[in-house]
Amino acid sequence: MIVFDLMLAAAIxxxxxxxxxxxxxxxxxxxxxxxGLLVALSWVRLDAPDVALAEAAIGSGLTGALxxxxxxxxxxxxxxxxxxxxxxxxxxxACGLAGGLAVAVMDLPGATIVYDPLVRAxxxxxxxxxxxTAVLLxxxxxxxxxxxxxxxxxxxxxxxxxxxxxxxxxxxxxLYTPFLRIMAPLSVLVAGHLLWLGATAPGGAFQAGAVxxxxxxALYFGGALRPAAVPAGPLWALCAAGVAVFAAAALAxxxxxxxxxxxxxxxxxxxxxxxxxxxxVSIGATLLLLFTGLRQGGARA
Amino acid sequence: MMVLxxxxxxxxxxxxxxxxxxxxxxxxxxxxxxxxxxxxxxxxAGVALVALGxxxxxxxxxxxxxxxxxxxxxxxxxxxxxxxxxRSALDEEHASWRSTRHDSV
Numbered sequence: 001m002i003v004f005d006l007m008l009a010a011a012i013x014x015x016x017x018x019x020x021x022x023x024x025x026x027x028x029x030x031x032x033x034x035x036g037l038l039v040a041l042s043w044v045r046l047d048a049p050d051v052a053l054a055e056a057a058i059g060s061g062l063t064g065a066l067x068x069x070x071x072x073x074x075x076x077x078x079x080x081x082x083x084x085x086x087x088x089x090x091x092x093x094a095c096g097l098a099g100g101l102a103v104a105v106m107d108l109p110g111a112t113i114v115y116d117p118l119v120r121a122x123x124x125x126x127x128x129x130x131x132x133t134a135v136l137l138x139x140x141x142x143x144x145x146x147x148x149x150x151x152x153x154x155x156x157x158x159x160x161x162x163x164x165x166x167x168x169x170x171x172x173x174x175l176y177t178p179f180l181r182i183m184a185p186l187s188v189l190v191a192g193h194l195l196w197l198g199a200t201a202p203g204g205a206f207q208a209g210a211v212x213x214x215x216x217x218a219l220y221f222g223g224a225l226r227p228a229a230v231p232a233g234p235l236w237a238l239c240a241a242g243v244a245v246f247a248a249a250a251l252a253x254x255x256x257x258x259x260x261x262x263x264x265x266x267x268x269x270x271x272x273x274x275x276x277x278x279x280x281v282s283i284g285a286t287l288l289l290l291f292t293g294l295r296q297g298g299a300r301a
Numbered sequence: 302m303m304v305l306x307x308x309x310x311x312x313x314x315x316x317x318x319x320x321x322x323x324x325x326x327x328x329x330x331x332x333x334x335x336x337x338x339x340x341x342x343x344x345x346a347g348v349a350l351v352a353l354g355x356x357x358x359x360x361x362x363x364x365x366x367x368x369x370x371x372x373x374x375x376x377x378x379x380x381x382x383x384x385x386x387x388r389s390a391l392d393e394e395h396a397s398w399r400s401t402r403h404d405s406v
Contacts, residue, residue: 170389175384175385179378
């Protein structure tokens with residue numbers, strides 16, 4: 001397998017280089033997409049399928065879609081290339097960051113040595129058997145709650161600074177509707193499956209939300225879903241539902257057990273699933289609106 | 302069991318050959334339509350063969366069924382994506398053809 005790993009590492013470097021050296025934006029984004037998929041593959045090789053799923057769905061797929069969307073709206077790049085000094089500075093900065101990370105990883109006795117036994121010791125009490133979900137939704141649930149707040153803040157920024165109104169997608173022809181009829185229900189099914197699977201195997205709210213967003217985007221491109229036609233209020237409620245459910249659960253746990261986000265004994269799994277359900281819907285809606293943008297204010301038709 | 306293993310390896314080998322041909326077509330063919338022609342068919346068939354082979358090698362129906370479903374999904378989305386790319390390219394070609402005709406008349 002060492003041959004495969006070396007080829008993978010080389011391919012990641014080549015993909016990164018092709019993204020940086022592409023003459024136009026679309027080419028650069030295509031390079032970035034390939035780069036993300038290869039990185040996801042490398043996460044699989046590192047025995048981190050949870051991270052691989054998130055990288056493939058969010059890091060590569062949705063970020064790539066957002067980049068393509070942004071590239072379509074931006075003016076074409078100026079003819080003259082980036083100054084040499086600026087390129088050199090960026091390369092220096094990137095090398096410094098990579099070097100710092102390498103030193104940090106080499107220097108540590110290894111996070112796995114510290115955290116693995118800790119997680120393993122308490123996994124039985126967490127209500128789930130997937131250690132990643134146990135950390136995200138139980139041991140370090142506070143971090144995840146804040147992450148959801150960050151996602152909501154990002155949407156607020158896009159709504160404040162983004163373009164007015166949402167673009168109407170181009171017509172995609174007669175073959176697209178049968179495709180939608182298969183893909184849209186399937187995305188809901190797969191999202192639910194990933195959500196449920198998260199308790200015992202790689203999966204969870206973020207991956208499920210990303211898949212749900214994929215289905216919603218497919219509907220949007222088919223013209224079946226028009227966020228611009230929906231009043232902004234309910235959409236915001238949908239996007240804030242994740243944080244709201246999470247915060248309500250944290251407070252309820254505080255009342256019931258006296259500790260913030262310490263779920264009542266024996267009921268951990270129900271609490272985690274309820275929170276993750278809210279998160280999935282919110283993540284799906286938020287990622288969709290990050291792509292399409294929101295209708296601005298009440299006055300705009 | 303031996304037969305299944307052998308068949309699995311054969312299917313995967315065949316799939317890899319098809320995927321290589323698809324990559325070769327993408328690399329060597331001159332324009333978008335011929336490239337799509339190579340990519341959509343060979344790619345879909347290659348993925349399906351690799352998935353089937355891997356399912357047979359695993360020796361369990363619980364693995365074979367999801368892998369087969371994945372191959373079906375790749376076939377549906379690959380065919381639709383190829384169609385959409387060709388369609389948008391045709392639209393652009395028609396647009397440029399019309400504008401040149403207008404210019405020359």
